[in-house]
Each structure stands twice: as structure tokens, then as C-alpha cells.
Amino acid sequence: MPELPEVECVRRSLERLARGARIVGVDVQRADVIARASVDAPAGRARSRRGAGPQARIPHAELLVGYTVKSVLRRGKQLAIVGEDAHARRCVLMAHLGMTGHFIHAPRDKALPDSDHVHVVWRLARPSSAERWTHRLAFRDPRRFGGLTTFPSVAALEEHWSQIGPDALAVGPDDLASAASGSRRAIKAVLLDQRAVAGVGNIYADEALFDGGIDPRTPASALNDAALERLSASIRRVLADAVAAGGSTIRSYSDADGTRGTAQHAHRVYGRAGAPCIRCSGPLASARVGQRATVWCPTCQPRLTARGKIRPGRLST
DNA sequence: CTGGTCTCCTGATCGC
DNA sequence: TGCGATCAGGAGACCA
16 A cells, blocks of 8 residues: 555656656556546546546547656655656646555566556657657556546646645654644544645554654644654654665555565554554554554553653654 | 545455 | 455545
8 A cells, every 4th residue: 555655666666667768659448547637626636436527538648648758756645757748848647546556567578467457558668769669657556546637737736736745754843733733633643634744644654653652542732842853753764764665565565667665574563453562562552543443552652641741752763 | 614434446354 | 165244545525
């Protein structure tokens, strides 16, 4: 399940594989994974029901046919492929992977895996090749919680991205403070809210809260400056470590190269309900917090004291 | 406005 | 061995 580290690894693999290539053709198997592009098309793809609503008629420019891949950007969990045409006009294809979205890459002499749920296939040509395509890129998403959105310019993409919070790899205590102050939501719910911080999902929310020694159910507004400072550092550290490990492969995640991650071996609480805490050996607790399965250590992630302060965390590494 | 719940979707897993 | 029930979750829609 792609969160920031996994999406960052996909971004790097896409940039490696597709940068400089021209997109010479596209095959759309399922048009409803693509949101209709428009300048004011806001957050996410339109969720028109299958078969309903104006779908389909997708101008080629929006799928980047005829464009050369200039770069691949990321903000939080969202990816954006920036294309440029012969007149230096730019166009953007944004992808969010949802639960099961991923890209598959294959050179011409190698078939794409014969699998269901491949929704879009692009044909790419390396600069040295004329019009003949040399490799293909596919977007596959069995569960279809992900999707593709196009933007007519980089400015339009940035306008869209201005609606989500700062990228979690660079989140600071002030960012958390502005989202947390006056909020009675559980701190975990705040971390999952992409408008507050972009890129944290269920796995790394639990991991960061453990790292910071904070009970996930703590009302956000109850966190003092020290706790916010510690939590923002924990978020950055946990995510950066996971990026370095190639992301977490829980079920089937891999980057566009098919490379899997190993960060799942470093999870300290996620998926370990009832197992001994790696610090204190006590059993990890679990509950639903913010509609998500949540695991934490009741000892190392203490509840608030009577004075509304968090007891000092002892997790400094 | 805020915060909680529902919903979309398929594959993996579990109990019988 | 088969099969229905359950769970997983990102994020928009919806509601109190």
C-alpha cells in the first residue's frame, strides 16, 4: 500500500526509466480511472459512477502522447509526470496509486505481464529511436482506489498541490502545530489528513507515533511544543529510513522496475498487534483510531498526564 | 466549520 | 476442497 516512501521509490524508477523518452502512443483500457482534465478540476478524480457521466473523450495531449518526459515530481503520495512538446509547451499527468496502483515497465522485446486490471498502457520511444516505440509503461490498479488526472500546465498542477499540506519528508513542528491547534481529533487522524501533512498513511502514522512515544488517540490540541517537535522529527526519520530501504512491500508493492522494498522488516508496531514491544517487551495494543487499524505500545506511548502534558518519551534514536 | 461514518473495489485470509 | 464472510485501506461524499 503505497505511502510516501513507496511513491518516492516509484518516482525515482519512473524518472530513471522514462525521462527523455517520447510518448508515441497510448492504449486506454478503462477510461474511468482517468479524471477529465480542466484547469479548475480540483482535488482527485471525479468519482462518476461507472458508465455514468461524461467520461471517455480524452484528448491525446492529456495522456501526454506526443510529449517528451521531462521529469517526474511527487508531493505526498501523488506523482506527476511532466511532459514537454516540440513547442516547449508542458502538460502534466498526475497519478495517485491508492491502495494497489502501480506502474509496470517493459522493453519492447519483453511482454508486459499478462494480468488483469491493466488500465492504461503507454508506448515510449527513446530519443535515438524514430517513431518506433522501444518500451512500454503500464498503469495497473486492481482495486481502483487510485487514478490518473491530467493538468494542462505545471502551474495547474501546483495549484492543485497547494491544496494539500507540506510534503511529510520536510514537515516541521509548525506545520503540525497549525493542523493540531484547536483540533480535538486524535493526533493519528491529523497525520492521516493529507491537508495537514502530505504523504503519511496508516503504516507510517503508527510507526512515527511509536517513534515519538505518543499515544495515537491523544487529542491533537493536547500535544505541547516538545511533543510536536518530537513527532515531526519522527515522521521525517521514519519516512526517510523507509525510502532508503526501498519502501515497504506488504503484499505486492514494487516500483516500476519490479524492485521490491524491505522497509516492512523494520516496522516496529504496524501489523504487530499483541506481539511484544521491541522496547519494553509488553504486548502491543490495537484499536480502530480514525477508522483505521491502529497498533501502539501502551507503555512506551503513554497517555496524557493529569496536567495535559505528555510524559517525556524515551525514544531518542 | 468540525469531525465522524459510509463508500468505492478486489484479493487475501479465515472459519466451517 | 469449497465457499461465503470478513478484512484491508486512500480519500471523497455525505451527514449530524
